[in-house]
Amino acid sequence: SQTIHQWPATLVQPVGSPLSLECTVEGTSNPNLYWYRQAAGRGLQLLFYSVGIGQISSEVPQNLSASRPQDRQFILSSKKLLLSDSGFYLCAWRKAGTDSGNTIYFGEGSWLTVV
Amino acid sequence: QKEVEQNSGPLSVPEGAIASLNCTYSDRGSQSFFWYRQYSGKSPELIMSIYSNGDKEDGRFTAQLNKASQYVSLLIRDSQPSDSATYLCAVFRAGTYKYIFGTGTRLKVLA
Numbered sequence: 182s183q184t185i186h187q188w189p190a191t192l193v194q195p196v197g198s199p200l201s202l203e204c205t206v207e208g209t210s211n212p213n214l215y216w217y218r219q220a221a222g223r224g225l226q227l228l229f230y231s232v233g234i235g236q237i238s239s240e241v242p243q244n245l246s247a248s249r250p251q252d253r254q255f256i257l258s259s260k261k262l263l264l265s266d267s268g269f270y271l272c273a274w275r276k277a278g279t280d281s282g283n284t285i286y287f288g289e290g291s292w293l294t295v296v
Numbered sequence: 297q298k299e300v301e302q303n304s305g306p307l308s309v310p311e312g313a314i315a316s317l318n319c320t321y322s323d324r325g326s327q328s329f330f331w332y333r334q335y336s337g338k339s340p341e342l343i344m345s346i347y348s349n350g351d352k353e354d355g356r357f358t359a360q361l362n363k364a365s366q367y368v369s370l371l372i373r374d375s376q377p378s379d380s381a382t383y384l385c386a387v388f389r390a391g392t393y394k395y396i397f398g399t400g401t402r403l404k405v406l407a
Contacts, residue, residue: 217397223399227394227395287341
């Protein structure tokens with residue numbers, strides 16, 4: 182069976198500090214990978230998605246970036262955090278392709294508080 | 297107009313009642329639709345998916361899709377306090393890799 186893990190689960194970072202969130206998927210190959218952010222009391226905002234190694238699509242211009250150095254690894258980064266970057270970050274995966282029947286599954290999430 | 301719209305709630309129902317959650321979407325090319333449940337502080341978990349017009353039942357849950365009206369709903373029968381959560385509607389955009397989520401409806405089931 183497939184599993185998805187992301188870490189760290191919780192972090193508190195000062196404004197201007199760097200960020201690195203990591204996500205890995207097991208039990209599948211060439212998954213589509215996603216990063217979403219959920220601000221307090223808000224919906225899920227799609228940040229990045231990737232359909233393959235080194236292929237990153239950005240949905241929202243901001244000070245965040247994503248990388249996919251390996252097939253089942255997805256990393257969210259920032260060089261300098263802003264207060265507005267606080268939120269619940271979710272990594273997700275789905276089977277490869279644009280098949281509309283493929284479901285998206287989420288990791289456990291990472292709570293980021295920028296102070 | 298938001299791509300996926302939900303009433304934020306809270307929707308309060310007594311234990312044992314039917315909870316009805318609604319979602320509308322703007323892209324007529326949308327092909328598949330999903331309902332997720334999210335407990336406070338946790339990640340969303342899939343409840344149901346639906347792809348064709350009509351009803352789809354799974355246990356206490358029934359999803360209803362009407363593509364002509366661009367409307368999808370979730371019915372929860374015999375609601376339990378453990379069903380209290382935020383319910384997210386998601387739409388898969390045809391020909392892309394994108395899932396667009398609504399802001400969610402908060403459901404409270406009163407014991």
